[in-house]
Amino acid sequence: MHRLNSKNIAMKIFIFSLSISILLTTALVTISYYLTEELTFDLVHDNSSKNIRAHGESVGHWIDKQITVMETYASSPTIRSMNWDQIEPYLRNEVLKGKGPYEQFFLADPSGNYHTTGKRDAGNLKDRDYFHKVMAGNSVFTQPLLSKTLGRFTYIIAIPIWGEKQEVIGLLGASIDFSTLKAYVDSFRVNHKSSYSYIVDQKGYVIAHPNTDYITKLNITIPSKVIPPELARNAWQVIQNEEGCIDYTFKDVKTYAYYKKIPHTDGWTLVTRVPFDYLYEPIKAKNRRLFIIGSIATMFIGFFSLFIGMLVSKPLVHLKKTLEENTSLLEKTLRHDQFKTEFFSNISHELKTPLNIIFGNIQLMELASNQKQDSPSYFKSTKYLSVMKQNCYRLMRLIDNLIDITRIDAGYIKLNLENHNIVEIVEEITLSTVEYIENKGKMIEFDTDTEEKMMACDPDKIERIMLNLISNAVKFTNLGDLIQVNVFDHNERVLICVKDSGIGIPEEKQQQIFERFAQVDSSLNKNQEGSGIGLSLVKSLVEMHGGTISVESQVGKGTEFVISLPVQHVHSDDNTMDGALTSKQNKVERIHIEFSDIYS
Incomplete structure (x- = not known):
């Protein structure tokens, strides 16, 4: 076998590059001379097709943006009041501020009677097709229509105004001039x-x-x-x-x-x-340039290949050696990661075995203690057993979190995605914590703007996420505080918010809380403890769903975590309509584990 050295590499690169460059350049110039007209024309033609596609999408996005802005107006309390005396100044101000391409706004009731920002009692819209479409709950961007009030053709945007019971209570419209x-x-x-x-x-x-x-x-x-x-x-x-x-x-x-x-x-x-x-303008110029460029390229590549051969020969030899060393290091690193994952997996079983034995003995001691309730030591032994049990749960939570974080890093945790009603899942998780939280002297409530939202998710992972966030809220709130869990339907995304009125998080710490083992200054609440793993695990589970999690907080006023999940669906024989996650006993067990580091 010949030894790899810089002289051999330089000569091989020179001969190979020069031969290939002469062959390819000659062939390219010859063939392109005859084909460049067709190729260039096709390129310009394809580019024009791409442009019209992008422009069509752009117009559609512009129209959709105008509809979205109008829907935002229509959802405001002022518009939904259907009180023209309040609405007219509000809409007139929007026109004066020039926030959109609108000439004037108008408001119609279900009977078709309407007012405009220029005229009260302007007439009736029942003869307009768009009026009936809007009354059926559709948002409309019309083709040019002769305006009854302006006396000329305009585009009309018409949006339904929804009542408290999701019924259409009116129409909000705006006219857009042709020139826009x-x-x-x-x-x-x-x-x-x-x-x-x-x-x-x-x-x-x-x-x-x-x-x-x-x-x-x-x-x-x-x-x-x-x-x-x-x-x-x-x-x-x-x-x-x-x-x-x-x-x-x-x-x-x-x-x-x-x-x-x-x-x-x-x-x-x-x-x-x-x-x-x-389309034909670039073709003639390219034909002339092609021959000149081809001739120059042939000469340039010949000299350049010799220079490159001399330049890269030594680095290539060094690169080969470095590559071999890095390959060996990578193999060692992969083996180390595999050993680490196997170690954590094995140690979890080793740790849980004595834990289960301790749990079993605690249950036997509780049973024996309950049979001696008249004993003077009953209350003291019950208290000690409760402390032992809680700390066992706490140790189990720490073990589970460490194992899961390690398995996520190694890519061993996969989502079991099925189509579920995410609203029902979050609601059941929240309601399962009510008794526990009320026993702590605090309150929790659930609310949503939609009763059903089917999407692909892993219910068990959603339960881990929600219980962790609710546990944090309980941990860092005071007696009598309220914890709010809300679900909002944003069409393509679902927002899940967990908000409390507790001690809050300093601004400089808010970006650190999702880092592994990071904790907020313990001086804010010395009664509570944690490993600093929970929120890091939550962030990883949310991102596995393709979502994001963010936090907003003020010290002394409270904290709100916002989870944004994309609405996706998976193919399955049946959509899972039942949001129940586990049995009642398992839910209680999971709550005890997730809430185990709460002592007051």
Whole structure:
């Protein structure tokens, strides 16, 4: 076997690189000379297709943003009061602040009678299709309509106003001037004097165009002075398909029309007109440059390969040696991690065996003590047994947390994901702690803005998370304090909040509490103890669900932990509707373990 040295490497790199560079460069120049026109055209064509796709999504996001803003307005207590005397100043102020593209706002009751920010008792909207859609609970962004109060065409955003019983109690609307969407769509044209973008509805009528005279009057399915017959014949593709491109000739100019359905609309399509000249412009210049670049590249690569061969030969020899050393070190590290994981797994059994024996003896002693309740030492022995039992639970909790953290680090813990009602799971966990918390002289309550939210989760891991957070809340609150557990449905995410009115966490410590073995200054509450593992474990379990956890706290005022979980689903034969996690006895056992370091 030849020894690896710098001279051999340099010569091999030089010969190999020079041979390959000459061969590839010659072939590339020859083939590309004939194919560059087609390849470049396809590249520009694909880029235009990607642009129209992105622009269509952008318009959809813009429309969705306006709907979201209006839904936010509609959910405010002021709007839901349906009191126009209070609402008008509020809406007029929003227009003056210029927070959105709105010309005016209007409010309608279920009978269709409406007021605008410019006129009270402006009329009735029952003859508008969007009014009935909103009364059915839908948010609507309309195509251009003739405004009853402004006397000209505008876009209308109409949002349902929901009552306390989730019934529609009214309609909040706003008008948007043509120029707003026109300016937005105009920015999508390519850099060519004959290029422009426009929007058509599901019937082919133009609803946004640089020439406002065409809006609601021009139909791309009907030939006219500005709609060539070739475009009108193929317009059905634009209306029916999700995205694509059609070509046609207009006034002897070959043109491509790229189109994309706009999300969050009732079948609207964005169309961008791109002249063929724009697509062909880069091709001729690239043909000339290609030959020059190829010739220069051949000479450059020959000299450069020699320089590189000399430059990298010594580092390659050193790299090979370093790689062998690192490979050996990696193998040792992996074996060490495996031994560590096996050690913690084995030691957990070794520690739990004497614990179980101690538990068994404590139960026998409790049984014997209960049979001698008249004995003078009964209350004292009961107290001692209770302390022993609690500290056994505490030791078991520490062992479980250490083992789980180690298994998570090693990647041995997997989620058992099934579709469950997360609201019911959190509620049952919370209610299972009520008796324990009330015995501590504190209160806990559960609330939610939705009764059912099916999503993929591991109920056992959710139970560990919730009991740990509730345990923290109990530990660091005072007598009579309230602990609140809330679930909020944010469509694509679910928020679970655990809030207390306890001692709080200093701001400089809030980012450290999720670190392993980190603890808040014990001077804040000397009666409580902990290992500093619990919140680190909670964070790991939340992140395994694809979620995040954050904390907001003020010293002396309380703390709120907020868990944000993505709403996902897994394929299974049956969705698990029952939120029950374990038996009642196991729930009590788990509470005793998780709450074992609470002494008052």
